[in-house]
Amino acid sequence: MRVMVVGGGAIGLLFGARLAMAAHDVTIWTRTDKQAALLAEEGIEFVERDCVHAVPVAAFAVMDKHQVNHKLSQVRSVVFVTVKQPQLTDGLLSHIASITQSGDVVVGMQNGIGHMEKLKLALPGRIVLAGVTTEGALRHHPRTVEHTGEGQLYIGDIEAGATAIRGGSTQLDGSAQESGQKMLVDMLQKAGFTTILSNDMSNRIYQKLLINAVINPLTAIYDVQNGALPNHSARRSLMRALHKETYDVLAAAGYQDQGDADSWDQLLLVCERTAQNVSSMLADIRRGSVTEVGWINGGVCRLADQLGLTAPLNAAAVSMVKALMK
Structure with a gap:
């Protein structure tokens, strides 16, 4: 083939x-x-x-x-x-x-x-x-x-x-x-x-979207590698809030946690396992390239709108990352 x-x-x-x-x-x-x-x-x-x-x-x-x-x-x-x-x-x-x-x-x-x-x-x-x-x-x-x-x-x-x-x-x-x-x-x-x-690919896509919607914009905004994101109280609090908002939207769309660990634990585990990684969104910001924020956090906002919900933190993430691109 x-x-x-x-x-x-x-x-x-x-x-x-x-x-x-x-x-x-x-x-x-x-x-x-x-x-x-x-x-x-x-x-x-x-x-x-x-x-x-x-x-x-x-x-x-x-x-x-x-x-x-x-x-x-x-x-x-x-x-x-x-x-x-x-x-x-x-x-x-x-x-x-x-x-x-x-x-x-x-x-x-x-x-x-x-x-x-x-x-x-x-x-x-x-x-x-x-x-x-x-x-x-x-x-x-x-x-x-x-x-x-x-x-x-x-x-x-x-x-x-x-x-x-x-x-x-x-x-x-x-x-x-x-x-x-x-x-x-x-x-x-x-x-x-x-x-x-x-x-169960729709669920897999939502699972990855949940992780990307938290890690990608926040690493871009704070200009840090993945592992450094939760190692500060203010950043960790914002991570938690953005995770909850995104999870609630995706859950309303049909998302279910996979495996034994809940999605917050999975998110922290991803940060740990990819500690030295520069997220794709941060890499795009550093290169001056167009990011995927409109399709990641922006996608969460559009989904929320379809479901009659709001996603203000995701909307703020879109605005802040786009501001970094100028």
Whole structure:
């Protein structure tokens, strides 16, 4: 099976490197011609456990004319969409449609909410799955990625219990869905990813949203690494309040805690396990890039509005992070 990764950030390069090392034909689609040329010429520099691997991959910039060759191929493809929500534009969705065909598997791995609906609508006939990962990765350079922490990857359809994948007017039968999912999980496990097929992906997405809605904006506002966030009484109090507000909104939407620990304990555990990590939102602020705050905390605000609730702390987080971007 051919593998395509749309997005040349940390997670995109991590998945591209590991799958290429597992002998899959991997193509990385990047935002810029410069990164595509660098990856095509020198490959991905993959750093893991103090070992450095040079991993050959194909690479093209999005909208490159070479996309026609990919579309005409009869080989089935799996596409990992790893760009952030701000980059999931109509133009990019059109590009993904142009390099895939009916029966191909597309995995959306964005933070926040709303992305899966966009992907399903834009990609009729494809097997569109959600992916939620806790893998740690840090991009040091346009071609260099470091694997900073082992995690888990949950894969599945957000329409729990659905017997078919629907997109636009096209419907795939349940056997095609099941076959595509099992093939994908097997491929990922052989590439070294702890992969779990889940029929509760909406809950998994909410679970990650709850964590991101607290850690990402507050690390950006306070300019601290994840581990430092709860180690101060004022920051910890704000964490707790933002967590409660977000939890209440998500619970009203159907979210349920996973496992033995409650969501607050899980949040503190994530801070501990990723203590040295710079959150993606803080990294974006430091680079002067657009953040995902409008899709993370802003997504919580929109969900609250739909449910007749309010989320003032999430709204304040959106405003404060956007102010940092100016």
